[in-house]
């Protein structure tokens with residue numbers, strides 16, 4: 001492969017694919033699509049739908065099936081490292097057999113809780129294949145959350161903290177009054193103390209299944225938990241993000 005584009009495609013709304021992303025997609029001969037298992041087939045379908053809508057010339061799609069990963073390890077960083085190396089080896093094999101221009105479509109933007117760029121760097125560091133690559137930014141789920149709720153993430157002059165459910169479980173750091181929480185499978189907001197916290201929650205943002213709930217955390221936390229469980233049960237998977245403000 002002589003060139004690779006890592007393209008952010010937005011967090012679910014096909015209309016939020018940028019013009020730059022569409023131009024890059026139309027230069028690619030092959031798209032490497034990473035599947036995470038049956039429950040996320042909807043997400044794979046969304047990506048292939050974006051290709052069908054925006055790419056005019058012929059192209060090929062190569063599915064790369066994610067290696068399984070221990071989700072409850074004692075050594076989290078060690079397990080992720082092994083998993084990234086296995087993913088890098090899979091990508092390397094596909095890149096080596098591709099003579100033209102490749103592209104990887106990344107959910108949201110590649111800069112936010114996504115390992116594609118680390119894997120691409122890891123493939124290059126292994127030294128078995130060489131290529132140029134560039135990154136095309138996309139609309140993140142955080143931007144989508146803010147737009148759908150019509151909110152600013154911070155009050156005037158305040159910082160915004162972006163974190164995961166796992167880290168939120170350790171408590172919000174002192175001085176953090178605005179926190180965007182991603183990758184939270186356990187409704188960790190219920191563990192955040194205080195009667196003065198607001199939440200803006202969104203699931204399946206940008207898709208036809210989008211659900212938004214907002215209000216005083218103590219007033220709406222039970223409703224969010226219930227709705228989240230129902231949605232997850234119905235679709236088999238869920239992606240949700242929220243802003244907490246003290």
Ligand SMILES: C[S@@+](CC[C@H](N)C(=O)[O-])C[C@H]1O[C@@H](n2cnc3c(N)ncnc32)[C@H](O)[C@@H]1O
Nearest residue numbers: 011012108109140141182183204205239240241
């Ligand atoms: C692995 S991270 C990827 C984030 C992505 N790179 C981005 O720019 O938004 C996946 C997390 O992003 C959030 N997310 C992504 N898409 C979403 C969507 N359409 N609706 C709600 N949350 C979403 C969820 O918190 C999910 O657990």
